[in-house]
Amino acid sequence: xxxxxxxxxxxxxxxAGGIQSLDAALKLLKCLAKSGQAMTLTxxxxxxxxxxxxxxxxxSSFVAAGLVEQRERSGRYDLGPxxxxxxLSALARTDSVNRTADALPGLVGETGMTALLxxxxxxxxxxxxxxxxxxxxxxxxxxxxxxxxLNSATGRICVAYLPEAVTAARIDQEMRAxxxxxxxxxxxxxxSGGIRSLADAVRAAGxxxxxxxFIPGLAAIxxxxxxxxxYAVCVVTLIGTDAAITAxxxxxxxxxxxxxxxLSTEQPGP
Amino acid sequence: xxxxxxxxxxxxxxxAGGIQSLDAALKLLKCLAKSGQAMTLTxxxxxxxxxxxxxxxxxSSFVAAGLVEQRERSGRYDLGPxxxxxxLSALARTDSVNRTADALPGLVGETGMTALLxxxxxxxxxxxxxxxxxxxxxxxxxxxxxxxxLNSATGRICVAYLPEAVTAARIDQEMRAxxxxxxxxxxxxxxSGGIRSLADAVRAAGxxxxxxxFIPGLAAIxxxxxxxxxYAVCVVTLIGTDAAITAxxxxxxxxxxxxxxxLSTEQPGP
DNA sequence: ATTCTCATTCCGTATTATGCAAAGTATTTT
DNA sequence: AAAATACTTTGCATAATACGGAATGAGAAT
Numbered sequence: 001x002x003x004x005x006x007x008x009x010x011x012x013x014x015x016a017g018g019i020q021s022l023d024a025a026l027k028l029l030k031c032l033a034k035s036g037q038a039m040t041l042t043x044x045x046x047x048x049x050x051x052x053x054x055x056x057x058x059x060s061s062f063v064a065a066g067l068v069e070q071r072e073r074s075g076r077y078d079l080g081p082x083x084x085x086x087x088l089s090a091l092a093r094t095d096s097v098n099r100t101a102d103a104l105p106g107l108v109g110e111t112g113m114t115a116l117l118x119x120x121x122x123x124x125x126x127x128x129x130x131x132x133x134x135x136x137x138x139x140x141x142x143x144x145x146x147x148x149x150l151n152s153a154t155g156r157i158c159v160a161y162l163p164e165a166v167t168a169a170r171i172d173q174e175m176r177a178x179x180x181x182x183x184x185x186x187x188x189x190x191x192s193g194g195i196r197s198l199a200d201a202v203r204a205a206g207x208x209x210x211x212x213x214f215i216p217g218l219a220a221i222x223x224x225x226x227x228x229x230x231y232a233v234c235v236v237t238l239i240g241t242d243a244a245i246t247a248x249x250x251x252x253x254x255x256x257x258x259x260x261x262x263l264s265t266e267q268p269g270p
Numbered sequence: 271x272x273x274x275x276x277x278x279x280x281x282x283x284x285x286a287g288g289i290q291s292l293d294a295a296l297k298l299l300k301c302l303a304k305s306g307q308a309m310t311l312t313x314x315x316x317x318x319x320x321x322x323x324x325x326x327x328x329x330s331s332f333v334a335a336g337l338v339e340q341r342e343r344s345g346r347y348d349l350g351p352x353x354x355x356x357x358l359s360a361l362a363r364t365d366s367v368n369r370t371a372d373a374l375p376g377l378v379g380e381t382g383m384t385a386l387l388x389x390x391x392x393x394x395x396x397x398x399x400x401x402x403x404x405x406x407x408x409x410x411x412x413x414x415x416x417x418x419x420l421n422s423a424t425g426r427i428c429v430a431y432l433p434e435a436v437t438a439a440r441i442d443q444e445m446r447a448x449x450x451x452x453x454x455x456x457x458x459x460x461x462s463g464g465i466r467s468l469a470d471a472v473r474a475a476g477x478x479x480x481x482x483x484f485i486p487g488l489a490a491i492x493x494x495x496x497x498x499x500x501y502a503v504c505v506v507t508l509i510g511t512d513a514a515i516t517a518x519x520x521x522x523x524x525x526x527x528x529x530x531x532x533l534s535t536e537q538p539g540p
Numbered sequence: 541a542t543t544c545t546c547a548t549t550c551c552g553t554a555t556t557a558t559g560c561a562a563a564g565t566a567t568t569t570t
Numbered sequence: 571a572a573a574a575t576a577c578t579t580t581g582c583a584t585a586a587t588a589c590g591g592a593a594t595g596a597g598a599a600t
Contacts, residue, residue, distance in 0.1 A: 017326075017327060017330045017548080017549075018327060018328075018330035018331030018334055019291060019295065019327050019328055019330075019331045019587090019588070020557095020586095020587070020588085021289060021291050021292065021556095021557065021558095021587080021588080022291065022292060022295050022328060022331040022332075023331050023334065023335070025289065025292050025295070026331065026332070026335040026337065027335075029356070030335070030352070030356075033355065033356050033359040033360075034359075036359065036362070036363075037363070038363075040577075040578090041577070041578060041579090042576085042577065042578085051558090051559070051560090052577080052578075052579095053558085053559070053560085053578090053579085053580090054557085054558070054559080056287075056578070056579065056580095057287060057288060057289050057557080057558090058288075058289055058292060060287045060288035060289075060579095061288030061289045061292040061293050061296065062292070062296070064288055064293065065293070065296040065297075065300070067296065072372075075565095075566085075577085075578070078363060079356070079359055079360040079363060080360070081360075081364075081535070081536065082300070083356050083357060083359070083360035084357055084360040084361055084364060084498075084535060084536075085303065085357075085536050086299070086300075086303050086349070086353050086356060086357055087353060087354050087355070087356050087357005087358055087359075087360060087361065088357055088498055088535075088536075089303040089304075089306065089349060089353070089357075090303075090349040090350070090351075090353035090354040090357060091354055091357065092306070093306075093307070093348065093349060094354070108435075119354070119358065121354070121355055121358030121359060121361075121362070122355050122358065122359050123358070123359065123362050126358040126361060126362055128358070128361070129499065130499065130501075131433075132433050132435060132436050133435050134435045134436070134438060134439060142365075142497075142503070143361065143497050143498070143499065144358075144361035144362045144363070144364055145362070146362050287579080287580075289556090289557070290555095290556070290557085290588095291556080291557080291587095291588065291589095310546075310547085311546070311547060311548090312545090312546065312547085321589085321590065321591085322546085322547080322548095323547095323548085323549090323589085323590070323591080324588085324589070324590080326547070326548065326549095327588080327589090330548095345546080345547065345596095345597095
């Protein structure tokens with residue numbers, strides 16, 4: 001266990017009273033999670049700033065535990081089934097998300113629309129529940145899908161109701177991508193100011209909507225379930241084909257808003 | 271790093287070429303995830319069969335990484351926000367359909383039967399993959415074929431493992447058609463109650479089968495790959511000429527059930 | 541006030557993680 | 571087709587680091 005060089009610098013990511021090798025291992029795991037896709041050993045090792053041989057040993061243990069798996073063909077490493085189990089266990093302990101998920105069928109019954117529940121993850125808002133109504137149309141959107149921030153109703157709720165620090169990196173990334181593709185957002189200027197006024201507008205309305213921008217022919221409205229700080233713990237979205245639902249006073253918007261208000265922690269009055 | 275006692279027994283959970291301390295750490299993490307609630311240090315240490323002092327050091331590192339958090343008041347340990355993030359990253363990459371498709375040749379090799387993979391589409395269960403065994407005979411079913419809901423093993427899995435709202439319209443349509451044609455289903459009464467008891471029976475058995483009803487002379491068994499909500503992501507079907515495979519304890523049924531269980535997302539237990 | 545239990549820190553020991561080097565594999569180039 | 575290249579995996583000697591047990595500190599219950 002040589003701590004060969006620069007031991008002072010490593011103090012940063014060294015947990016007081018912890019296990020150094022575990023710190024290194026978790027750094028590796030986080031790099032893999034953040035990357036959003038399967039990685040080769042060398043890529044991973046470079047990302048975590050450690051020699052490949054060291055990374056390989058850690059990965060062997062992760063693979064044995066099922067937290068990471070190695071794709072047969074490519075030899076690349078990716079998150080494994082146990083990582084999912086772990087995350088779902090964590091999710092199951094978040095009370096407000098649980099309550100919302102349990103109540104979701106009621107909302108679907110009331111509105112007759114397909115509802116989805118998303119929470120914030122490294123890759124953006126991630127769909128964790130998917131309650132389908134009679135009219136099925138989208139099958140490309142599955143559990144675990146990550147939605148765009150600027151381009152989806154769900155994402156816009158995140159922009160408006162999460163700390164800027166959380167969303168900033170991803171907003172930046174999407175703005176650059178949109179600029180280079182010359183995408184036209186009819187209702188959005190691609191500047192930090194434009195984003196801020198979008199967020200203000202969403203907060204003023206209490207919900208966000210898109211109509212055929214993310215998926216042509218599809219309309220969606222979304223609203224947040226808030227914690228006591230006023231931040232979104234999860235986002236509820238209703239999807240349909242009729243753009244009429246996006247009207248501020250539509251029955252669907254009312255139902256959604258009431259639903260989310262009922263599940264949010266009471267906000268301290270002004 | 272004493273491996274003080276009983277080194278023979280530890281060989282079981284020791285990853286070849288891996289890091290021993292990481293193995294122990296992950297065992298700890300799994301115990302915490304399995305418990306489903308916050309635990310005290312000693313509880314956790316006992317569950318993972320290690321001295322509390324060792325567990326504490328590991329937990330310090332986990333806490334520093336955000337994978338575990340310690341409740342201020344009680345001092346108990348629970349899964350932290352990073353565990354959720356990790357799981358969401360894993361969820362985003364879990365493409366059960368693709369994984370199943372990749373594994374299909376293995377099932378075919380094991381059972382020697384032709385397998386097909388279907389997903390739910392607008393028109394009902396749709397065949398998306400064919401994996402032919404040595405003895406090829408069926409050619410009437412092509413890629414993209416949609417199967418009947420009531421009359422095929424594949425369809426019956428959809429009835430049992432998809433939300434009623436999704437299948438209702440098509441079930442209705444098939445029932446009407448069957449009634450007007452005066453089709454006889456030996457094992458099914460064409461009422462909503464009859465459908466429900468069919469679904470219950472399929473769920474209880476874990477698989478569905480038909481023998482010569484859909485295509486005379488052909489027997490099939492089918493089982494679902496489930497997401498963590500318990501809904502079917504896709505359906506795997508084995509086809510053969512021998513009706514013996516439809517017996518609940520046949521080798522084929524066992525292989526199919528094990529196959530699908532392995533690909534389904536673990537349901538988070540209590 | 542006292543006695544538990546439980547969480548945390550300290551310390552010497554030797555077990556085990558480490559880096560380097562070499563073998564083994566897959567993939568691409570000449 | 572053969573060589574070269576890049577990448578992954580294993581072996582080995584070294585000493586750095588994780589280990590266990592005891593001691594200390596914090597809280598709750600009697």
